[in-house]
Amino acid sequence: MNGGGRHMRKGKFLKGSLVVLTALLTLTTACSSEPSASEQSSGGSDGGQQAANGKYFPLKKKETLKLTACQHSLSGPFKDMSFFKMYEEMTNVHIEWNDISNAQCKEQMNLIYASNNLPDAFYGTIALNVNDVIKYGSQGMLIPLEKYINKGMMPNLYDVLEKHPEIKRMITAPDGHIYSLPVIRELLLWQSPDTMFINKVWLDKLGLKVPQTTEEFYRVLKEFKTKDPNGNGQADEIPFTFIFNNDTSGIGSLFGAFGRADWTKHVFIENGKVVFSASQPEYKEAIKYFQKFYAEGLFDQESLAQDNRQLVAKGSGGKDVTVGGYFAWNDFNVPGVERAKNYVAVPALEGPTGKKVWRKAAWNNNGVIPTGFAITAVNKHPELTMRWVDQSYGDDMTVRAGWGDMVEKTASGKYIFKEAPQGTNLEEVSRKQAPGDAPLAMLREDYGTLVEDRPNDLLKNQIIEKNYLPYMTSETFPGIMFTAEENKVISSRQTDINNYILQTSSNWLIKGGIDAEWDSYLAELKKMKLDELIEVYQKAYNRYMSVK
Numbered sequence: 001m002n003g004g005g006r007h008m009r010k011g012k013f014l015k016g017s018l019v020v021l022t023a024l025l026t027l028t029t030a031c032s033s034e035p036s037a038s039e040q041s042s043g044g045s046d047g048g049q050q051a052a053n054g055k056y057f058p059l060k061k062k063e064t065l066k067l068t069a070c071q072h073s074l075s076g077p078f079k080d081m082s083f084f085k086m087y088e089e090m091t092n093v094h095i096e097w098n099d100i101s102n103a104q105c106k107e108q109m110n111l112i113y114a115s116n117n118l119p120d121a122f123y124g125t126i127a128l129n130v131n132d133v134i135k136y137g138s139q140g141m142l143i144p145l146e147k148y149i150n151k152g153m154m155p156n157l158y159d160v161l162e163k164h165p166e167i168k169r170m171i172t173a174p175d176g177h178i179y180s181l182p183v184i185r186e187l188l189l190w191q192s193p194d195t196m197f198i199n200k201v202w203l204d205k206l207g208l209k210v211p212q213t214t215e216e217f218y219r220v221l222k223e224f225k226t227k228d229p230n231g232n233g234q235a236d237e238i239p240f241t242f243i244f245n246n247d248t249s250g251i252g253s254l255f256g257a258f259g260r261a262d263w264t265k266h267v268f269i270e271n272g273k274v275v276f277s278a279s280q281p282e283y284k285e286a287i288k289y290f291q292k293f294y295a296e297g298l299f300d301q302e303s304l305a306q307d308n309r310q311l312v313a314k315g316s317g318g319k320d321v322t323v324g325g326y327f328a329w330n331d332f333n334v335p336g337v338e339r340a341k342n343y344v345a346v347p348a349l350e351g352p353t354g355k356k357v358w359r360k361a362a363w364n365n366n367g368v369i370p371t372g373f374a375i376t377a378v379n380k381h382p383e384l385t386m387r388w389v390d391q392s393y394g395d396d397m398t399v400r401a402g403w404g405d406m407v408e409k410t411a412s413g414k415y416i417f418k419e420a421p422q423g424t425n426l427e428e429v430s431r432k433q434a435p436g437d438a439p440l441a442m443l444r445e446d447y448g449t450l451v452e453d454r455p456n457d458l459l460k461n462q463i464i465e466k467n468y469l470p471y472m473t474s475e476t477f478p479g480i481m482f483t484a485e486e487n488k489v490i491s492s493r494q495t496d497i498n499n500y501i502l503q504t505s506s507n508w509l510i511k512g513g514i515d516a517e518w519d520s521y522l523a524e525l526k527k528m529k530l531d532e533l534i535e536v537y538q539k540a541y542n543r544y545m546s547v548k
């Protein structure tokens, strides 16, 4: 199996003649594996390893790297994973694993850094995190990696970063160095974790349509409340439920009907400028409007306090369906799989003055986690290590790193999923075969072409494209790397500010009074140094965008 070839992926010609394809593969592999001029002249730290045919891997002589990782709770030992057995065969690089159990991960990782007893590299997103990478990178325990990310040494990752400069920004530390390599599972789904659902059976029964405006939404919920749509003779209907101040199950996107969406951190980017939603007039209008929904029992009173377990119990429990609508990642998350058939998605609603905006979630970086792999200062073969890890950013190895042997390649080149054995599921099985949270690159265009779409993902994708994507003009602050000083300001200011906002807004939603109290609320935010917080975000964002 050849792990290379990301840079010649997916062209329509791939589906053409097999002979041409094979020839191209051979050619590209040879080219991409040729040592650069500097390596040849210096002999390179890993010199003399190129095989006679010009390929770098498999190495002529076996090398061993010491890697530290943390296991996922569903994983077993890394050395037993079929993925790494295949990897060793392909590269002739043996990995000596220190794979820490999930429960011990944090403590053991801290010990490793504190004792300076370092492996050659850290592997996977469970072992690594942004704060550690920035801290230990600046202290020299992790080495800068950017000089290795070139076409000759890392053709797969290089190609991904060339096509996606935003991913390069995400993995670049505040000091301009790259200390960690990404794990990429770029799905449209991340842009709208929240999806809004409504009970279609009830709508049909009452002769109503899926609401398109906030006024229609109000009228629908009013009928849900008063007309006994579940037909049990009791006024037990909960017209609409959710978890306030939650980015998957909350109503932040609904605020968009007033011109700007909201989210738990309230920090948005508009034309390159940081905008704090909860101190803007649009936020005030939204709170004012939805207060009526609480006052008339259309929004679940418990939405301000309940947790996910309570929400699910409400949606899936009891003899009769009582929930008229909700926010969730997938339709079945609240009512369960069977009852989910009652519900359909609600599009972005148009507000009283014609505004129609949905939130675009950027805080999750579209599924890019910047900390998938890092090399330490004790590593004597950084170049070999980088070449080794680059293999897993290629098409085939990406799929295998994600799903192990639970995929099979069809004649068209697309991977399809295998049926998990009775009583198990895909993740449970594949986590024993492959690392999952590891260096790999599933780009948005890979879903449906390189790997078949999962049915749930496909449905959510369709919902987002049709109902939300055209209105995603409120973009949240992205998940960027902050400096230690920035983190200090953010953690000291933001928690207090957001707690104050949550408490005040909850009061307004239940009791009203926002008009009278708005000015003193703004004054209090000022006193809590909201301006300083915004400034920190702006500075960090400018630095982030300056990465070329």
Ligand SMILES: [Ca+2]
Residues within 6 Å of the ligand: 228, 229, 230, 231, 232, 233, 234, 235, 236, 237
């Ligand atoms: Ca009823």
